[in-house]
Amino acid sequence: MLLEIKDLHAGIEGREILKGLNLRVNKGEVHAIMGPNGSGKSTLSKVLAGHPSYEVISGLVSYEGKDLLEFEPDERARMGVFLAFQYPVEVPGVSNSQFLRLAYNEKMKHLGEEELDPLEFNDYLKEKAKIVEMDPSFFKRSVNEGFSGGEKKRNEILQMAVLEPTLAILDETDSGLDIDALRIVAEGVNKLRSENNAIILVTHYQRLLNYIEPDFVHVLAGGKIVKEGGKELALELEEKGYDWVKAVSGKP
Amino acid sequence: MTASAVTETIYTKDFLEFIGDSGDELAQLRRAAFDHFSVVGFPTVKNEEWKYTNTKPISDARFEISDLNSGEAPIERVREFKYDRNGVTALHFAFAEFFVVTIPAETSIAEPIEFKFTNGDGHARFPHLIVIAEQGSKATIVESYEGESACFTNAGTQVFVAANANITHYRVQKESPDAFHVGTTEVTLGAGSLYDSTNINLGGAIARHDVHVNFTAEGGEAFVDGLYMLNGYQHSDTHSSIDHAVPNCISHQTYKGVLSDKSRGVFNGKVFVRENARGTDAQQSNKNLLLSNDARVDTKPQLEIFNDDVKCSHGATVGQLEDEEMFYLLSRGINPALAANLLTYGFAEEIINKISIESIKRDLDEAVLNRLHVSLEV
Incomplete structure (x- = not known):
């Protein structure tokens, strides 16, 4: 078991948003977490990544057999947890390649492996950039500064490609993407999908799942998983809408 | 000579030795400047312009003044330096060592022209750089101050940018954290000229840079940008004054500050738009990053606008x-x-x-x- 979440209660600013969430994820699996606005999707993403504004009230999150909640956000990242942001942050003045090399080398240091110098890293980065069809001209530019919505999301997947996480959480990666950008991002994720990692796709819409086929679909409503199934559940949900789930689960 | 009529200062002996019996116009100006210093002394915090910068540690200290070299300078330019702004500029001018560079008309110089000023432990130095960019010329000037020692540098710079000339000016102050540094830059811009400056302030226990930009004909454009990055107990003060005395000139100011530990930064940016200066475009921004609870910054934009047909903006932020x-x-x-x-x-x-x-x-x-x-x- 790579990730096991047991009866997780969490929230922000004293407001409980997750109310007893359970989830089990194995390596090699892709899980889609779907749900209407306000169901707690983003809270789950932020809690797993360790965002300081979110507070865990009770419950357990075990990652590779360790209590994930005990670790700081940067430690979690070095342990292989990656969050692709719904709204990637701009970091003016720091180039993409500087940023990525620092992050990569921090992870290598953690793993006791050799760090890459700028030249070596540049070659590595060029290879990875092909995965999301990103032009090397983006390396010199400040992180996400002046990037279009689609470029920012591609940059998130490039970071995922560089850092090779064991558990990747993609928070609304499809939001704000046109069809071409969605295809590129989805194909990138498919290339990164492997037996050695797991991916959690957090999404409102089924659209992304046409491109990235999940093994499991979980429907989140009112801070709990209310329905689970295979990829066909996403289609059913698309057809019947979230009201159907709310009705089925008896939640408002 | 009127030196005897004013208070004797700790600089008097050195000055009399330096000036000797020369009687040319420069020497007379120096004497007048020294007299001015003798009367007003170092500025105190009671002076509005210096209320955040206490010069007492400088005025109380004794520095060695030796091997002064007057250098050669065109008197018609030297005459324009306003030594009587305050006691610091007056003291500077009295001892000024001149360095002059002239960019001939319609000449473009690709290689940067560098002036590196260093100072010895316990010494006072008064470098004075004059840059004369003749009509249509283009050059990059690098003016830097560095040192590893506790010293006092009191510098002056005059930049004359003639019509359609283009000067890029980097001023880098990397004195030791024990040093005292005061610098005054005067810029005069002709028609259609461009002055683009970047002022980096990293050093000094007490550092102050005053920059005065004067537009004298239409179509001039000036960038006065800078960075102060301070730690420990460093104190850095920038006062800028941009004078839109004529119509249709553009000025941009972007100053940023990074303050750690118990450091203190001051930014005071003045923009004057005179009555006839229609079509002025003046922008100013000062952003500060405080990295410690004990760091402090005082930022004060000051716009004085006497014409309606202008575009002016200013903004200051202090954040984490x-x-x-x-x-x-x-x-x-x-x-x-x-x-x-x-x-x-x-x-x-x-x-x-x-x-x-x-x-x-x-x-x-x-x-x-x-x-x-x-x-x-x-």
Whole structure:
């Protein structure tokens, strides 16, 4: 078991948003977490990544057999947890390649492996950039500064490609993407999908799942998983809408 | 000579020795300047212009003045320096050592012209740089101050940018953290001229830079940008004054400050738009990043506008590192100290990135990164 979440209660600013969430994820699996606005999707993403504004009230999150909640956000990242942001942050003045090399080398240091110098890293980065069809001209530019919505999301997947996480959480990666950008991002994720990692796709819409086929679909409503199934559940949900789930689960 | 009519100062003996019995116009100006200093002394915090910068540690200290070299300077330019702004400028002018560079008309000089001023432990030095950019000329001037010792540098710079000339000016102050540094820059802009300056202030226990820009004909454009990055007990004060005395000139000011420990920064930016200066475009921004609870910054924009047909804006911010930016870097496995330094570096980079000479940019990058204890090769 790579990730096991047991009866997780969490929230922000004293407001409980997750109310007893359970989830089990194995390596090699892709899980889609779907749900209407306000169901707690983003809270789950932020809690797993360790965002300081979110507070865990009770419950357990075990990652590779360790209590994930005990670790700081940067430690979690070095342990292989990656969050692709719904709204990637701009970091003016720091180039993409500087940023990525620092992050990569921090992870290598953690793993006791050799760090890459700028030249070596540049070659590595060029290879990875092909995965999301990103032009090397983006390396010199400040992180996400002046990037279009689609470029920012591609940059998130490039970071995922560089850092090779064991558990990747993609928070609304499809939001704000046109069809071409969605295809590129989805194909990138498919290339990164492997037996050695797991991916959690957090999404409102089924659209992304046409491109990235999940093994499991979980429907989140009112801070709990209310329905689970295979990829066909996403289609059913698309057809019947979230009201159907709310009705089925008896939640408002 | 009226020196006997005014108070004797700790500089009097050195001055009399330096000036000797020369009687040319420069010597007379020097005497007048020294008299002025003798009467007004160092500015005190009671002076509105100096209320945040206490010069007492400088005025109380004794410095060695030796091997002064007057240098040669065109008197018609020297005469224009307003030595009577305050006691510091007067003292500077009395002892000024002149360095002059002239860019001939319609000449473009690709290589940067560099002036590197150093100062010895316990010494006072008074460098005075005069840049004369004749009509249609183009050049880059690098003026730097560095030292490892406790010293007093009291500098003056005059930049004359004639019609359609284009001067890029980098002023880099990297004195030791024990040094005292005071500098006054006067810029005069002709028709259609461009003056683009970047002022980097990293050193000094007490550092002050005053920059005065005067537009004398239409179509001039000036960039007065800068960075102060302070730690320990450093104190750095920038006073700028941009005088739109004629119509249709443009001025931009972007100053950024990074303050750690118990350091203190001051930014006072004045813009004057005179009555007939229609079509003026003046922008000013001062952003500060406070990295410690004990650091402090006083920022004061001051716009005096006497014409309606103008575009003026100013803004000042004092803030800390953004939580969301921090979390983003942490979520990529970068440790908190490195993440904070990286964001700080990014903040300062907006100013440093302007510098088009690779060697200077690299040097400053390194200085900034060293201060942040980050190694960031690309």
